[in-house]
Amino acid sequence: MNINDIFTKKRPINDLQDLAIFYELSKPHLLRLIAAIICGAALAGINGAIAWLVKPALDYFFIHKTKVLLILLPLGIIILFLFRGGFTYLTNYLMGSIGAKIVRSLRKEIYDKLLLLPISYYTRTSSGSVVSRLLNDLGILHSIIAHTIKDFFVEGATVIVLAIVAISRQWELALLSFIVIPLMGYSIGRLGKIMKSTSLKTRKLISQVTNILNESLICMKIIKAFNMEERMSKKHENALAEHYRNTMREVRIDEFSRFMTEILGGIGVAIILLYGSYLVMSDDMTVSSFFSFIAAILMIYTPIRRLSKVYNNFQQGRAVIERIKEIFSEENERLGGIEKQLKGHIVFENVSFKYPGTSEYAIKELNFEIKQGEIIAIVGISGAGKSTIVDILDGFWSPTEGNILIDGININDLSLKSVRHNIGMVSQDLVLFNDTIRANILCGKLDASDHEIIAAAKAAFAHEFIIELPEGYDTIIGERGMKLSGGQKQRLTIARAILKNPSILILDEATSSLDSDSEQKVQMALEKLMTARTTIIIAHRLSTIKKASRIIVMNRGEIEQIGSHDEIFLSSQTYRELYSLQFKNDNMQ
Secondary structure (H helix, E strand, O other): OOOOHHOOOOOOOHHHHHHHHHHHHHHHHHHHHHHHHHHHHHHHHHHHHHOOHEEEEHHHHHHHOOOHHHHHHHHHHHHHHHHHHHHHHHHHHHHHHHHHHHHHHHHHHHHHHHHHOHHHHHHHHHHHHHHHHHHHHHHHHHHHHHHHHHHHHHHHHHHHHHHHHHHHHHHHHHHOOOHHHHHHHHHHHHHHHHHHHHHHHHHHHHHHHHHHHHHHOOOOOHHOOOOOHHHHHHHHHHHHHHHHHHHHHHHHHHHHHHHHHHHHHHHHHHHHHHHHHHHHHHOOOHHHHHHHHHHHHHHHHHHHHHHHHHHHHHHHHHHHHHHHHHOOOOOOOOOOOOOOOOOEEEEEEEEOOOOOOOOOEEEEEEEEEOOOOEEEEOOOOOOOOOHHHHHHHHHOOOOOEEEEOOOOOEEHHEEEHHHHOEEEEEEEOOOOOEEOOOOHHHHOOOOHHHHHHHHHHHHHOOOHHOOOOOOOHHHHHHHHOOOOOOHHOOOOOOOHHHHHHHEEEEEEOOOOOOHHHHHHHHHHHHHHHHHEEEEEEEEEOHHHHOOOOOEEEEEEEEEEEOHHHHHHHHHHHHHHHHHHHHHHHHHHO
8 A cells, every 4th residue: 555545535523533544654664563573572671670680689688688689689670771771772763764754755645646636726725834744744754754653652651561560469450550540541632633723723823933034035036126124024024923822722731631640640650669569568468569569559650640731742743734734635637548749730619617616717718729830829918818828728628618628639638638748838037046057048948958958949049148157058047047037037948848849839928037138149049949839928018919820818817809910900899909009019110
């Protein structure tokens, strides 16, 4: 069973089922887990041996007065504690390695899952929340596996061993002292349920803190440009304060659990002292047996107190598990479908779409055809539906109604990999990785040679500025290409599209960040790239659409007019207004 199956398997929501998840995650490391359990059992046995040896040690010292024990007993104590330290080290190391391996696997599986999720997931989930689950939540999970589960086995076994020692010394007194244990269990259980809900809220609050930090790093230029430092500082401070308050509530619950355990433990010890002293004075119990019994009971309350913390920590782990489940329960993008080299004949048949959670259509009843090799321009005011059209065509969204055909095949029957392999996009949203220039261009064709990379850069008029950089094509460009100018970043994205050599080309304001000289050069490169290739141009400037054979005018999600510039200028009020406001000056240049 893989990790995805572990988290998506239907189970009742309770402690045992979530414990089963921890076990299934540990299965690939079963030998290490068994070794850790054996070491933990040995450690529990040593703790029991220490309590057991109190009686014979006292008997030989004070009754038999055996002097040889003055040498043997300290030596024996040293050996016992040596073995105790060794088994403690091995248990902690083995459980720590299991926790690290599980978290490493989870981080990989969650990342791979995130790559398969549709765009709709990221429109409703903040990046900070995702990062928090990968880092903060899984960090807590590692601690729980490495320490809490280890404590569960070790302290649980220690309680059993010490209980056996106590019962063997005086079973009536042992049963009397165990009266408080059910009360401890009840209080721990009640507080544990509160701890789970509190911990879940804490995880969400730290996600908010992470999200603010992530947004601030990405938008630092805007923060500084608009003097938003004080506002963002206050927002971050408020998020930290709320997280602090909830964290302290977790601390209070945890410490109150210990407080209750201490009180009940004290009551148990008082009962033992009262009844045990009576038994000793009545000669029904020897002094050495009584001290051996007291040692066992005092030692037994320590692991019981630790078990109370184990349960609280386990409830925190359950909160983490729930947040991980949310990711794995999300539906992936559709997989499979026809793998085909497309030519680029596109047909929209009564296509409508509305974004999830909205009632209004972003585009409505679109009907048009783009022939293979044709250049089409889509124009309209902001919000008219232009970008929605190309997002649907690229498989980021599926039509709410209607069909899209590419080369006569419904886009839903084609594999997304095939669709995206045949579509190249140059967008005004400049997306570049914090990697080398070479690696960013290679996104267009991962197995391209250096010759092909340089040729694509030259065609996009990027080669000249690249070779002037300190490391040339091996220069790291920074997050989102921050070390480059807007025009340089734009030319890199164009080089990426040129290298991909797609059947269908989408240009979404592809020259928006270029100066006049660079735009003219890149326009020439794009014209070569558009040759014998289906091209969809989304633009606000006439210079980028004047080569289009037809223009689609969008207005409020619907097609107002389709035709050449001359035809729609006469018939479309929207186009005339766009031309007057945005195109006229561009045409005069």
